[in-house]
Amino acid sequence: MLDAPTRVVVVWFPRWPSLAGALGRGARSAFEPVVSCVVVHVPLVEVTAPGIIVFSTRGPSRYAGGDEKLAALVQAAVRDAVQAMIVAARGTPIDDAHAAFGVGVADGRLAAGIAALRALHAGEPLVVAPAESAQWLAAAPVRALAECVEVIGAVAGAARAAVPGADDVASYRDVVSLLERLGLYRFGDVASLSEADLIARFGAFGRDLSRLSRGLDRHPPLAVAPPPERVCTLQFDAPVESRDAVVAACDELAAGLVNHLAADGLAVVRLHVLIDSDHGERSERMWYRSEGFTARSIVESVRWQLDAWITRDAPTSGVVSLRLSPEQLVADAGRQKALWGGVRDGDRHAQRAVRRVADMNGAESITVPEWRGDRDPARSFEFVRSDAVDLEHRVAGGASAAGGASVAGGASVAGGASNMSGRDWRGALPSPSPSIVFDTAQGSHRDAPEITVVDSAGRSVVVDARHAMSGEPARVNIGEHRYDVVAWAGPWPVEERWWDPRRARRAVRLQLLVRRAGEANSVGEAGVANVASMALVAVLERRAWRLAAVYA
Amino acid sequence: MTTDLRARLGAPVARAPLPVAAPLSSLFADGGLVRGRSIACSGDAALSAALALSAAATRAGSWLAVVGVPNLGVSAAIEAGVAVERIVLAQPPRAIRDWITTVAALVEGFDLLVVAPPPSLSEHDARRLQSRILARQSVLVVVGLPAVSGPGVAGGLSSGAHSVFSCDLDVRADTVSWSGIERGGSHITQRTVRVRVGGRRCASPREAMVDLPCSMHPPAS
Numbered sequence: 001m002l003d004a005p006t007r008v009v010v011v012w013f014p015r016w017p018s019l020a021g022a023l024g025r026g027a028r029s030a031f032e033p034v035v036s037c038v039v040v041h042v043p044l045v046e047v048t049a050p051g052i053i054v055f056s057t058r059g060p061s062r063y064a065g066g067d068e069k070l071a072a073l074v075q076a077a078v079r080d081a082v083q084a085m086i087v088a089a090r091g092t093p094i095d096d097a098h099a100a101f102g103v104g105v106a107d108g109r110l111a112a113g114i115a116a117l118r119a120l121h122a123g124e125p126l127v128v129a130p131a132e133s134a135q136w137l138a139a140a141p142v143r144a145l146a147e148c149v150e151v152i153g154a155v156a157g158a159a160r161a162a163v164p165g166a167d168d169v170a171s172y173r174d175v176v177s178l179l180e181r182l183g184l185y186r187f188g189d190v191a192s193l194s195e196a197d198l199i200a201r202f203g204a205f206g207r208d209l210s211r212l213s214r215g216l217d218r219h220p221p222l223a224v225a226p227p228p229e230r231v232c233t234l235q236f237d238a239p240v241e242s243r244d245a246v247v248a249a250c251d252e253l254a255a256g257l258v259n260h261l262a263a264d265g266l267a268v269v270r271l272h273v274l275i276d277s278d279h280g281e282r283s284e285r286m287w288y289r290s291e292g293f294t295a296r297s298i299v300e301s302v303r304w305q306l307d308a309w310i311t312r313d314a315p316t317s318g319v320v321s322l323r324l325s326p327e328q329l330v331a332d333a334g335r336q337k338a339l340w341g342g343v344r345d346g347d348r349h350a351q352r353a354v355r356r357v358a359d360m361n362g363a364e365s366i367t368v369p370e371w372r373g374d375r376d377p378a379r380s381f382e383f384v385r386s387d388a389v390d391l392e393h394r395v396a397g398g399a400s401a402a403g404g405a406s407v408a409g410g411a412s413v414a415g416g417a418s419n420m421s422g423r424d425w426r427g428a429l430p431s432p433s434p435s436i437v438f439d440t441a442q443g444s445h446r447d448a449p450e451i452t453v454v455d456s457a458g459r460s461v462v463v464d465a466r467h468a469m470s471g472e473p474a475r476v477n478i479g480e481h482r483y484d485v486v487a488w489a490g491p492w493p494v495e496e497r498w499w500d501p502r503r504a505r506r507a508v509r510l511q512l513l514v515r516r517a518g519e520a521n522s523v524g525e526a527g528v529a530n531v532a533s534m535a536l537v538a539v540l541e542r543r544a545w546r547l548a549a550v551y552a
Numbered sequence: 553m554t555t556d557l558r559a560r561l562g563a564p565v566a567r568a569p570l571p572v573a574a575p576l577s578s579l580f581a582d583g584g585l586v587r588g589r590s591i592a593c594s595g596d597a598a599l600s601a602a603l604a605l606s607a608a609a610t611r612a613g614s615w616l617a618v619v620g621v622p623n624l625g626v627s628a629a630i631e632a633g634v635a636v637e638r639i640v641l642a643q644p645p646r647a648i649r650d651w652i653t654t655v656a657a658l659v660e661g662f663d664l665l666v667v668a669p670p671p672s673l674s675e676h677d678a679r680r681l682q683s684r685i686l687a688r689q690s691v692l693v694v695v696g697l698p699a700v701s702g703p704g705v706a707g708g709l710s711s712g713a714h715s716v717f718s719c720d721l722d723v724r725a726d727t728v729s730w731s732g733i734e735r736g737g738s739h740i741t742q743r744t745v746r747v748r749v750g751g752r753r754c755a756s757p758r759e760a761m762v763d764l765p766c767s768m769h770p771p772a773s
Contacts (some may be wrong), residue, residue: 024619135760348664350615353661354640357654365654381626383641426768430739432765433627435599472735487730489739511740514734531729534596535740536700549625551743552601552698 005217006110007130008070010117010151011038011078012102016051019098019113021372021382023089027047027051030085032308037081039072046270046286048303049150054288067105073127075103097160102126110212113151114144129343131507134215138188142179142204145212146172152290175202187213218290219269219365231325232257239318240247241276242311244359246275247303247318254298262332267292270328274304278317283309292332294497295373319495326518351391358386359403375427375494377537377549378439378448427494429509429537440507440539452477453485453538454511463508463540467493476514476538478547486533491540507541556612566652570609570663570691573633578636579723579749583673585664589753590692591684592719596693597745600628600764601725604691608634614663619655621668621697631765646673651682659684659692668694669716678716684755687722694719720753728761 011034013019018337020030021240027050038045038053041058045053056065064070082099103125104115111133119126128136145152146347148171190213191196200208208218234253240246250262261267269292274284287301302322309315367383374380438448453461455471462470469491476483489511496505513535535551569584577583585591585605592603599621610616615638615729622643630636640662644654652668653719659681666677685692694717725747732741745764750757 070609081636084756114570174588186653243592258663282652315587346615349661350617350638351661353617356657360657361645361650362653365644366640368640369636375625377625378623386640430741431631432740433604433631434626435625435628436623437625438623448628487733489733489734489737511733513730513740533730534732535730535743550698552596 005111005133005215006104007061007067007107008109009042009052009057009060009067009074009107009110010102010104010112010116010445011053011074012104012120012151012423013051013100014117014251015098015100017372017382020050021379022098025084025096029307029311033085033311034081035308036077036312037077038074041070041077043159044272044284044286045074046288048288049187049544051374053153054109067127068125070152071103071105071127075125078103087464099215100541104128106136106213110144110148110152110214110218111137112141113148114140116151117144117147122135122295125528135211137215138186138191139214140187141185142176142187142190142213145209146176152212175205176320178340187215191215192207192358193510230260231255231323233324236318236320236322236323237285241318242308243303246322247299250300250302250324251295253324254293254302254324255295255325256542257296258293261326262285264334266329267332268298268326268328269293269330270326271301272323272325272327273302274321274323274325275302275305275309275319276321276323277315278314278320281313281317283315284407286327292330323511341458347391354391355387356510375429375496376440377429378437380428427492429549434535434537436550438546438548440541440546440548448539448548449478451538451545451547453512453540453545459538460463460545463491467491467508472513473510475517476512476536482517483513483534484517486515494539507539510538510540512536512538567689568629570614571612572605573608575749575760576604577758579747580588580595581755581758585691585721586687586753587663587689587691589720590685590694590717591693591721592717592725592751593693593695593698593723593725595725595727595745596615596698597727597743598723599697599766600632600743601723601728601747602662602736602760603629603632605703605723605763606633606664606666609664609691610635610638615640615661616664617658617662619644619658619665620670621666621695628765633765641721646670648674648677652677655681656684659688662690664691666729668695669699673716675716675718680720684719693721694754704766712718718752720751721749722754724748724750725764746768 012264013034016031020538021028031047031050035045035047035053038055041064042055048054055322057070061067061070064073078101083102084098100120102119102122104112104119104127106112106115106123106128107130111128114137115126115128121478179185179190184193190209190522193210195210198210200206202209212218234252236247236249240249245397253495257268271289272284273287273294274282276282279535283305285305289297293301354366363385366386368386369381370384370389372380372382380508384416438447453473454475454477455461456474457471458475459471463474464470473485473488476485491510493507494505494507494509498506513533515533536547537549539546539548567587569580569582569586571577571584574582591605593599594606595601597699606616611633618639619642623642624641626636626639629639642654644651646738648670651673654656655665655667665685682692709737725745727743729744730740730742731736731744743764746761747762748757748759
């Protein structure tokens with residue numbers, strides 16, 4: 001079989017989670033309009049992650065009349081789709097940097113990923129000619145390896161094992177830093193080394209590294225005889241209307257497929273999922289997992305595809321058939337279970353419980369925090385629906401899924417003033433952080449309660465253009481509760497996007513230490529939850545004070 | 553060291569108490585949170601104390617479900633040392649029957665539950681939940697949140713509801729002093745909390761002054 005890289009198009013929004021967050025939607029569901037606008041031109045796309053679409057040029061390119069035309073077509077379609085979403089969510093401040101995307105065309109996922117990143121601010125696609133692709137990649141810095149981790153897939157187990165406890169991005173960074181210290185700055189330098197030497201130094205990851213640097217696909221084509229047809233099809237006797245029923249049925253099918261392949265020592269990395277409705281409507285999509293699909297991740301992909309199909313196309317009848325066809329198989333090198341920190345019984349039990357609760361109350365009722373980054377304490381973490389994340393991968397990858405935050409946790413406390421090491425946001429609240437936070441942004445569902453902050457004369461405290469308060473805060477009223485101000489810090493201005501009158505946010509934060517009025521030191525009734533002193537953060541925006549955080 | 557090793561390997565000694573990190577561990581006669589027990593956290597630093605109590609266990613591999621705290625400050629949890637990849641936040645339905653079923657389902661899978669119960673929870677329901685905790689050998693931490701009821705909170709933060717639980721241990725965390733903040737200057741740099749541990753499973757009440765978040769967690773290896 002010919003060992004040549006597939007020529008692919010990568011459409012990449014590097015800051016998709018932030019954009020989806022700004023639009024007030026989940027990363028996955030917000031991405032669907034973008035996917036559907038690409039699907040108009042290219043029937044079969046692979047959604048690698050929310051924010052990344054990859055598809056092969058073969059076919060679509062001929063249809064569009066060349067790679068350049070195809071890329072331009074996709075670029076225009078995606079730009080229009082994103083503009084439409086931003087217009088639909090008018091009033092919400094959107095940072096242009098969040099909405100930036102790149103379209104790259106090259107041979108192999110890595111080269112195309114790098115091309116997409118280079119095209120990020122150009123506003124037009126970057127197409128690397130087929131003949132030049134290998135040379136072009138050779139000139140690219142190895143640093144791109146860490147930047148393109150989402151496109152080329154997570155690091156192999158071996159490299160992770162070499163750097164204990166590290167997450168995907170961090171271990172790629174370590175590899176990159178090692179390569180640079182060895183004087184290998186460009187992919188060309190790495191490609192000039194023999195594969196055997198790289199394997200000797202980096203283990204199984206060395207092979208990936210060698211292949212990637214030479215511009216090949218990470219997984220070599222199978223050298224064994226083509227496996228017998230392993231398409232799994234599920235036919236329903238009667239059309240199934242319920243999404244959950246289809247997903248449940250798929251559970252068994254996926255487990256069967258994975259076990260069947262595992263018996264031959266194979267794993268699926270690319271899977272084609274086809275769903276047909278009774279009225280002949282059809283949804284098909286390609287899925288890619290560099291580390292191979294587990295039964296769980298197949299089910300997750302099918303659920304995602306069904307969700308997208310139902311919300312976008314609204315099929316008019318129930319599902320009659322579901323087909324899983326493995327498009328690319330690799331020899332399963334097995335996942336090295338770490339002696340420390342592998343998947344344990346506890347992890348499995350917790351995941352099962354999460355799934356049960358999600359089935360009972362809906363997946364939005366049970367969430368996991370993911371780092372997003374913002375100076376607003378309520379927005380620095382996003383609560384992501386539990387079915388939109390792979391909990392197992394999250395734990396195995398440690399901090400990477402949680403945005404490096406847990407790594408920061410250890411360091412931050414020792415460090416004192418700043419939390420989130422290396423991900424510091426200027427103007428964020430200093431440590432210690434409040435344990436209860438309210439979203440003070442306008443139109444948010446986690447609305448912050450309105451409060452009043454008054455000076456000793458009973459006038460509302462206001463802040464002038466130079467951030468001087470009209471008087472010292474003396475009392476705070478929260479609902480029917482009255483509090484006396486003991487001490488305060490601030491006011492701290494929060495000025496965001498002041499250059500854009502439409503999206504500018506101008507607010508002032510005040511940290512307040514308060515005591516319940518009239519009961520300075522007494523014990524409350526029955527001795528429960530008497531608030532002796534309480535620290536809170538209040539935000540003044542558009543002449544109204546809101547409670548932003550409580551140090552409970 | 554050896555217990556740590558065994559716990560990490562998932563050996564059957566997992567029934568050992570859940571670990572509690574340094575300054576707080578001296579307050580627990582059993583060296584940690586004994587499985588199957590319930591702990592009531594009260595005082596103005598109740599939530600911070602609950603997070604501090606859970607931190608070491610999550611780092612050792614236990615999962616933590618935070619139930620009914622819709623506005624949890626995740627940064628505060630991280631500063632307390634909680635492993636963020638093992639936190640799950642659940643918002644059960646308001647109807648009390650559904651609430652119980654949801655929490656019972658979570659007890660099946662989680663070693664640690666930090667729960668802010670709804671005000672309408674009855675003593676009977678609380679007892680049922682506690683017997684479930686005992687059967688599953690999890691640890692229940694009931695927190696009372698400050699009463700900051702405003703129009704926007706709509707009962708999201710309530711206090712005193714945890715009294716329907718008759719907990720094995722009572723942890724009361726009251727802030728004694730806030731350092732850094734003045735009348736108009738600096739900002740809160742540290743919070744000193746008096747933590748008292750008492751209750752029916754505690755032979756003699758213990759007390760300690762602790763700085764929260766306590767800076768005792770070495771970065772996880």
